[in-house]
Amino acid sequence: MSISTVILKKIAKEEGISLGQLQELVTSGKVTIAKNRKTRNKKFCGIGKFLSTKVNANIGTSSEKQDLKEELKKLKAATEAGADTVMDLSTGGDLKKIRKEIIAQSSVPVGTVPIYEAAINAAAKYGTITKMDKSLILDTIEQQAIDGVDFMTVHSGVTEKGLAAIKKDGRLTNIVSRGGSFLAVWMIANKKENPLCESFDEVVKIAGKYNITLSLGDGLRPGSIADSTDKAQIEELTTIAKQANYAVENGVSVFIEGPGHIPIDEIETNVKMAKNLCGDLPLYLLGPLVTDVAPGYDHITAAIGGAIAASFGADFLCFVTPAEHLKLPDVKDIREGVIAARIAAHVGDIAKGVRGAKDWDNEISKYRNLRDWKKQELLSIDPERFRGYHQDKSAISDVCTMCGKYCALKMVEKLWRKRKNQKSKNQKI
């Protein structure tokens, strides 16, 4: 991984660690800075050990909705809400054009999942994705690297052994990863091993050439809490761990992708297992969602899972929007998803002891105690939302309409202040 000292210095300063420590972390692969060799003028960030937890937002068209303008609005909403990276997961329309436009307009690093384009192009060319061949996959990866993609999910851990585990043990929700299912369909039809796994060295070579970060995708992640921490998932993680170490040894940075749907009491195990098996490399979690029963609120189920995962060491949270499981998210959903994931990331950072994390809480609470609403607004995670709610103003300027004149903070402050004054007065007399 090659990153200029200027960028490293900036990141080290932001994270409150020394340049030397950051350089060591990057060299060992424990911190990843997703940046294509040719990407310039974006806000880069460090993701991994000792750094604050980062947030990714997914945007992109589907076969059903292919409005580039809408996707660019989502991009803007995501970065304005504070996403550290975005992924273009488009599967509908002119994929190359959409990708290039998103890369051009994004202020943060952009990730993709090249197997989508490879599969869709194979389907267009041959009428079936099962005729997608290895060279098409590798060419797509390289072409996207040339386009300037900073990090790419490759589902190289989906293996015949993993699929056999699903088939043998059964699952409630077989495969919920689009990339994973494209590959599974191909593998079963062709009775062959996953080309991304078999030719992982070639994938690493391309990644090295363009300084792409490989996000080792969990194509077999559990899609329901019943399937959590099962054989297929562990099988895939074991494969990914080996591949991750190979990539890092060859100078390519990685993310380890993690599930998915996990019950709350299995999150610690999952995070520690991934961290231990993969030598403490950056862990990128999709959620995790702690229940299956709340479609429409999966930004909340993911915030619960993400906060816990981050507190145990997850480094990078992929947002989940309220639209998850129901529809392609709109601009509003994207915004909600980013803020919920940022809350989770920050909550994790408090537990991780990330420098400055608790200070943020202390600062806003100081102004809450003083009923300084303007300062609270500026310090809140979403000042726009704060303003919206606080428009409902109290007749008394320094309290809100919830407690009005019976504001606990104000009542007590007044009293102790008064007594303090009396005391000084008495002392004078």
Place this chain on the structure above:
Amino acid sequence: MSISTVILKKIAKEEGISLGQLQELVTSGKVTIAKNRKTRNKKFCGIGKFLSTKVNANIGTSSEKQDLKEELKKLKAATEAGADTVMDLSTGGDLKKIRKEIIAQSSVPVGTVPIYEAAINAAAKYGTITKMDKSLILDTIEQQAIDGVDFMTVHSGVTEKGLAAIKKDGRLTNIVSRGGSFLAVWMIANKKENPLCESFDEVVKIAGKYNITLSLGDGLRPGSIADSTDKAQIEELTTIAKQANYAVENGVSVFIEGPGHIPIDEIETNVKMAKNLCGDLPLYLLGPLVTDVAPGYDHITAAIGGAIAASFGADFLCFVTPAEHLKLPDVKDIREGVIAARIAAHVGDIAKGVRGAKDWDNEISKYRNLRDWKKQELLSIDPERFRGYHQDKSAISDVCTMCGKYCALKMVEKLWRKRKNQKSKNQKI
């Protein structure tokens, strides 16, 4: 505590435990069924050990907003969204009238905080709450019991020792509980111990007479994560623990109220400490909120804290709405708050191993796998929200607009189904 066998049988059946076990739990105080002796025809629930986690919603006027009709709409919204109990926290308007109307219209048990009415009446009568006397407090409690309140928060754990701890050690946010601050103001002005503490036996007597559950309020709960798990909080908990045991020994059921704002890595400690100190009595948590920086999203910060707390044994979650810290919640906020708290409760129940909890997830995931949208809608925690999102329909009937024709579940199912058919075919040949 006296509860009819008919009610006990119904609750035991719902919770999937035997009547005998429930009776034992109720007798020992480990399960509370909040029900005023005279309350009839409401949906009662058991709260405590071995039972599913329950959710309370707060409604009520403030000195700034006193619209009874609006409060009744909130009541309806709260119970329709699935709140197991409601608390009328009104501090503005005709308190008695509002309370009686809420009790009359509520389909679930109703709780109150009598010190609000006592303090407000004292202020009206004497011009200051510091002239509130013990008999006014006890009379208010008794009068509310006569009105039919099922459970009451009494901040009997606020002591001079607790206040001294705050004064000595300092806090970022001194006292954030309205009840706690009313009492603190009174105690400091009168240089006297908390009458609810000094006369706790008399409070218990009234509670016993009307079969009221006492919710031992944490008037000194931390209002910022910086103040979490400090001396004042622990001092109060120790006092509450003694009082709780006294109440239970005298046949009065209780809830132990817990904080407040707690960083994610202190929740387990807080829950276990409260459970251990109080002999496993039902624990009622206000949140807990895991960060101070997200006003406008405190239903999410509370869902994170509540889910974790429930997973470690909290029995009863007080909802927090997105309006918390900013304004009196409206109907929409109440709805959001209840659903978020219900998600947290359910997530906790999965970890607790509550009977039927995981089955709900498995059932909805079964229909997700089959892309049966109608069944998913019916099974989702909020079918109304589900419908709203799913209106954005795909051109293909059994997938959604997120993945469209590249639906992972569908692609894989189709393939394995096809192979299965081929296999049977081959076997035939």
